[in-house]
Amino acid sequence: MPSYEQIVQQVITSILEIVSNNVSHNIDIDENTDFIADLEFDSLKVMNLMEEIEDLYDISVPLNVLADVRTVKDLAVQLQSLAGED
Numbered sequence: 188m189p190s191y192e193q194i195v196q197q198v199i200t201s202i203l204e205i206v207s208n209n210v211s212h213n214i215d216i217d218e219n220t221d222f223i224a225d226l227e228f229d230s231l232k233v234m235n236l237m238e239e240i241e242d243l244y245d246i247s248v249p250l251n252v253l254a255d256v257r258t259v260k261d262l263a264v265q266l267q268s269l270a271g272e273d
Contacts, residue, residue: 195259201236246266
């Protein structure tokens with residue numbers, strides 16, 4: 188199972204891939220970055236991110252988990268929990 192730090196870095200990498208074509212300025216992303224307030228993610232971008240994350244970890248992220256996810260840290264914690272349930 189990947190460490191928390193590895194999960195955070197992989198989530199950040201996935202986010203950068205999604206936003207790189209749609210943002211004209213550099214974005215600093217860390218574990219406190221808010222998907223909606225800081226990155227202006229809409230539901231489609233969130234679902235694209237989830238698809239990449241699910242493929243990366245070969246897991247299924249339940250939709251009800253997304254209600255508790257606002258930041259990169261929130262997502263990393265949830266992913267670590269889901270990955271540990273195998």
